Amino acid sequence: MKREEKIKEVSDCLIQNLIKEKKCLILVNNRTKHYECLESDEVFKTIIDESGSIDGLYNTLFLNNKNNGMEDKAGYKQFENLSVFQRDQYRANLSFVVNDKERMYELMQSRISDDEMAIFITEQSYLFDHSTIEKEKADTIQEAYLFSMIVDLSDDSCINPNTTEVRSDRQDFMDIKYSDWRLMISNMFKEQDKILFLRASSPENIINTLETRSRFNIDLQMMNVQGDYIWSRLCFARMKNFSRENPRFLYTVYDISEDMNQLLRQEGITKAVEEQNEILQHLDQKKTQFFANMSHEFRAPLNAIMGMSEVILCNSKEGNIREYAGDIKNASKMLLHLVNDVLDLSKIQAGKMEIVPVEYETEDLVRNVGNVIRLMVQDKSLAYEVNIAKDVPKRLFGDEIRIAQVLTNLLTNAVKYTDQGKVTLTLNAVKDLKGMDAIEYIVEDTGCGIKPEDMDKLFDSYERVNLERNRRVEGTGLGMGIVTGLLEAMNSKLNVESQYGKGSRFSFVLAQNYVNTSPVPQNISSNKELELGDKLILVVDDVQINLKVVEVLLKPFGANVDLVNNGKDALEMMKQKKYDLILLDHMMPGIDGVETLKQAREISDYYKDVAIIAMTGNASVTARDEYLCMGFADYLEKPILPDKMKEILRAYIG
Numbered sequence: 277m278k279r280e281e282k283i284k285e286v287s288d289c290l291i292q293n294l295i296k297e298k299k300c301l302i303l304v305n306n307r308t309k310h311y312e313c314l315e316s317d318e319v320f321k322t323i324i325d326e327s328g329s330i331d332g333l334y335n336t337l338f339l340n341n342k343n344n345g346m347e348d349k350a351g352y353k354q355f356e357n358l359s360v361f362q363r364d365q366y367r368a369n370l371s372f373v374v375n376d377k378e379r380m381y382e383l384m385q386s387r388i389s390d391d392e393m394a395i396f397i398t399e400q401s402y403l404f405d406h407s408t409i410e411k412e413k414a415d416t417i418q419e420a421y422l423f424s425m426i427v428d429l430s431d432d433s434c435i436n437p438n439t440t441e442v443r444s445d446r447q448d449f450m451d452i453k454y455s456d457w458r459l460m461i462s463n464m465f466k467e468q469d470k471i472l473f474l475r476a477s478s479p480e481n482i483i484n485t486l487e488t489r490s491r492f493n494i495d496l497q498m499m500n501v502q503g504d505y506i507w508s509r510l511c512f513a514r515m516k517n518f519s520r521e522n523p524r525f526l527y528t529v530y531d532i533s534e535d536m537n538q539l540l541r542q543e544g545i546t547k548a549v550e551e552q553n554e555i556l557q558h559l560d561q562k563k564t565q566f567f568a569n570m571s572h573e574f575r576a577p578l579n580a581i582m583g584m585s586e587v588i589l590c591n592s593k594e595g596n597i598r599e600y601a602g603d604i605k606n607a608s609k610m611l612l613h614l615v616n617d618v619l620d621l622s623k624i625q626a627g628k629m630e631i632v633p634v635e636y637e638t639e640d641l642v643r644n645v646g647n648v649i650r651l652m653v654q655d656k657s658l659a660y661e662v663n664i665a666k667d668v669p670k671r672l673f674g675d676e677i678r679i680a681q682v683l684t685n686l687l688t689n690a691v692k693y694t695d696q697g698k699v700t701l702t703l704n705a706v707k708d709l710k711g712m713d714a715i716e717y718i719v720e721d722t723g724c725g726i727k728p729e730d731m732d733k734l735f736d737s738y739e740r741v742n743l744e745r746n747r748r749v750e751g752t753g754l755g756m757g758i759v760t761g762l763l764e765a766m767n768s769k770l771n772v773e774s775q776y777g778k779g780s781r782f783s784f785v786l787a788q789n790y791v792n793t794s795p796v797p798q799n800i801s802s803n804k805e806l807e808l809g810d811k812l813i814l815v816v817d818d819v820q821i822n823l824k825v826v827e828v829l830l831k832p833f834g835a836n837v838d839l840v841n842n843g844k845d846a847l848e849m850m851k852q853k854k855y856d857l858i859l860l861d862h863m864m865p866g867i868d869g870v871e872t873l874k875q876a877r878e879i880s881d882y883y884k885d886v887a888i889i890a891m892t893g894n895a896s897v898t899a900r901d902e903y904l905c906m907g908f909a910d911y912l913e914k915p916i917l918p919d920k921m922k923e924i925l926r927a928y929i930g
Contacts, residue, residue: 847872
């Protein structure tokens with residue numbers, strides 16, 4: 277056993293009634309008749325027999341002291357006559373002269389095992405009966421103590437053998453009543469601690485507590501001689517032969533300011549961290565709620581603005597009016613993209629971006645992202661090419677929406693930063709690093725490229741590279757942050773190669789299950805016509821302008837459309853006609869969208885299978901799952917974009 281372990285083991289066995297500083301700790305083996313000094317101060321280092329014999333040890337302790345007189349010899353003889361078991365808790369008082377001053381010690385011998393005893397020596401001049409306390413012994417009190425006092429509650433008296441650190445005049449509390457002292461000393465505590473001290477130090481509490489316990493402590497802030505409040509430990513410990521009839525105790529004050537300050541600092545740091553985390557969590561919740569509310573509040577008027585601009589473009593033949601309507605539509609789209617970008621980035625940063633894999637057609641994915649950038653490409657007179665390898669499967673299993681979002685961001689950026697030439701989308705069938713079936717997506721452009729020193733800025737949200745050259749390029753700098761966040765959520769990452777002044781290449785690999793390995797049709801057209809002349813669609817929304825917007829969006833496809841502004845009328849129309857598709861507003865007065873959906877499914881077996889699409893301004897983190905759980909086939913976010921409407925129509929009745 278290591279020395280430190282022995283010291284701890286013995287010390288733990290010898291916990292005293294009082295907090296005392298060990299002066300010497302000796303382990304005695306009765307079987308081998310030898311001992312080991314585990315710990316000793318300078319006094320005992322010089323006087324203890326190093327021979328290791330028990331006899332030499334006891335001779336030293338009992339006879340090598342101040343007087344070496346009859347009293348000590350008698351004590352030693354008495355000790356020698358005791359059996360081993362009688363020595364289990366043997367105590368003796370000894371005195372040694374140190375630096376020409378007498379110092380008083382208490383020796384205690386205690387059994388810790390069948391063969392081993394421990395001798396524990398402590399300086400203890402303050403443990404004598406007050407009748408034997410001498411003034412010169414006051415200096416022998418341990419320096420760790422600020423104050424010590426012996427109290428006899430039976431006669432309401434107290435004796436103070438040491439006032440170091442507390443009273444500069446070294447005045448003793450001789451012949452003072454404990455009751456008077458208690459009230460006087462209470463003024464040394466802070467107001468909030470005063471009541472605690474008076475309660476703890478009351479004779480009734482002390483007697484009741486020390487009857488069942490050897491000691492008790494209370495930690496308070498106490499004033500020192502300089503007038504400063506310091507953390508102090510007040511120790512109340514019963515003395516020898518303590519009883520309710522003989523209630524005598526030792527009151528000791530310790531300076532624990534250093535330990536307490538360290539603890540408070542640690543607790544303060546911990547509390548500060550906890551409070552900071554709570555604040556951040558609260559702010560995160562507030563931020564998420566704010567973005568959700570902002571999304572909903574922005575989308576309602578944007579739906580009207582974009583929808584009515586579409587109405588003007590479809591119905592007006594005047595060039596200037598159509599130009600104005602086009603400007604309104606483009607500005608609204610920019611605002612919508614900004615709202616979507618901020619909302620998506622907040623989801624990613626909060627770790628709440630959900631990946632929902634589904635089966636989807638590769639052809640549809642490519643066509644949809646092409647539709648998004650088609651007008652941008654045309655406006656800049658750029659070429660847009662799509663290359664799909666022959667071994668790319670026709671049908672895949674993955675999060676089509678998030679993949680489309682990544683590709684749309686990359687393609688949009690490519691178009692923005694390309695003034696001439698072309699933008700290319702390439703799909704290859706590959707294996708990922710784990711050997712899983714995967715698709716490699718590549719977006720290339722012949723644009724301005726990226727400087728090597730700007731590469732690190734590329735993935736920072738709100739950062740835009742080569743700003744002096746691209747100042748006219750619209751954007752927030754959020755797009756690449758969203759791309760990297762989405763790819764990370766799908767266990768992928770973006771690879772970038774760029775040559776400044778010549779163009780860039782962005783690529784990523786996504787593991788996806790191959791559902792149908794038939795080849796994808798070549799020469800996919802991004803503006804494939806969609807004819808719905810034989811289809812019947814019901815649109816339900818309580819806002820009249822929203823009905824007009826949806827009607828205009830559906831008009832190019834030739835479908836037959838019925839418009840109603842409440843759930844009750846919608847249910848009556850369903851009883852009269854068989855609709856191929858129902859677009860249903862989620863939030864309506866009276867019978868809302870959810871209840872209308874529920875009742876629609878009960879009208880007939882026909883409506884159990886008809887696709888009912890929710891129209892909503894809710895773009896929250898869990899919106900998709902929420903509407904699917906409600907029973908909707910899908911949902912359209914307001915403002916409804918023509919391309920999104922086209923996707924829904926193609927997916928469910930095209």
